[in-house]
Amino acid sequence: MTTLQETVATIEAEGLDRVAYVIGDDHAISADALVLTRRDGVWTSFSTNERAGVEETSVRTYEELSDALDDFLRLMRLRADEDALMSRIREKNRRAHETWQASRDDRPGKA
Numbered sequence: 001m002t003t004l005q006e007t008v009a010t011i012e013a014e015g016l017d018r019v020a021y022v023i024g025d026d027h028a029i030s031a032d033a034l035v036l037t038r039r040d041g042v043w044t045s046f047s048t049n050e051r052a053g054v055e056e057t058s059v060r061t062y063e064e065l066s067d068a069l070d071d072f073l074r075l076m077r078l079r080a081d082e083d084a085l086m087s088r089i090r091e092k093n094r095r096a097h098e099t100w101q102a103s104r105d106d107r108p109g110k111a
Contacts, residue, residue, distance in 0.1 A: 002066045003069070011076060016079075019079045031052045034079055036072045042062070
């Protein structure tokens, strides 16, 4: 059985806290975050968008806290992997643009 404290400790130990997340009810002001909260006795996880609105397709519900925490940790890892991949893509695109720009600057007859 996973506990809240174990989950937070794992998030910190794995460096997943670089990804915005909220566990509890403070999600109203959290933009681009992964959220885990409890309402009416049901644990719910979801993502928020840049305006802190709930991404409807991301909503998941859980009866047991341990199931919610296990899946939340899995989602945190996926989000971190996605962020790392997007960073690599942005860096490759930046380098490609610099190379392209340099090749244009080196053209003969350029005014």
